[in-house]
Amino acid sequence: MIRYSVLSSGSCGNSYVFECDGQSILIDAGLSFKQLQLRLQAGGYDISSVRALFLTHLHPDHAHCAGTFARRTGLPVYVSKKCRLHAGAEYIALNLPQDSEMVIEAGDVVFSGPFSVSCFYTSHDSAGSCGYIISACGKTFMIITDTGTVNSQMIEDARKADFLFLESNYDVQMLRHGPYPVRLQRRVAGEKGHLSNDQARSFLFDAGFHESGKPVYLIHLSDNNNNPSVVLDAMCGFNAFVCARGFQYNFECP
Ligand SMILES: [Zn+2]
């Protein structure tokens, strides 16, 4: 049996856990270490079951406690090769112990317990940002978050995944008429920003989710420029589950 949880998603912190045969991996750690532990516990996960942490990128809402996590657990923390090569201030600030520093390159597969994990580059204003494809217990999960654009390879990979976690960050009208100054609006909607509800919906069509009925979890909703009911309306016709900002959701699959 595979179990998985959205421990939190959105600008207040992003973290996901996947468990197969009693072993688990984390994607992102954008919470305090205390909150991460509490949320794992609330989902019925033993922190000693965690084998590794994989980061999509180094913005604090994804990497906040990665350093503390590594120092407290001694576990490996993976970033993409481009992210590691860039090694900017955000990477240095994580202060990872040397033994925890791990790199994953797009196209390579990393094995961690029963999991095989690969990454693909996304388009975001954080060097080497990436998404992940995770296989374990006969199922494949794909996570696409914090990207201003999608490409045909992502569509192809999403077609093959059993479960998709897809950013649906903002509603175009809400962003345009919301509280953000024009410069910030341009950043959010730019090629290195975030996916809108419309972009997410088009992606799902292109990846055949209206025909396959496969589950999609809409994640990383903006607090100011989106809300769950707007997303749910936009995703009419899909087997969509909207993850409200900051909430925890636990799932299992036989
Ligand atoms: Zn980001």
Ligand SMILES: [Zn+2]
């Ligand atoms: Zn983010």
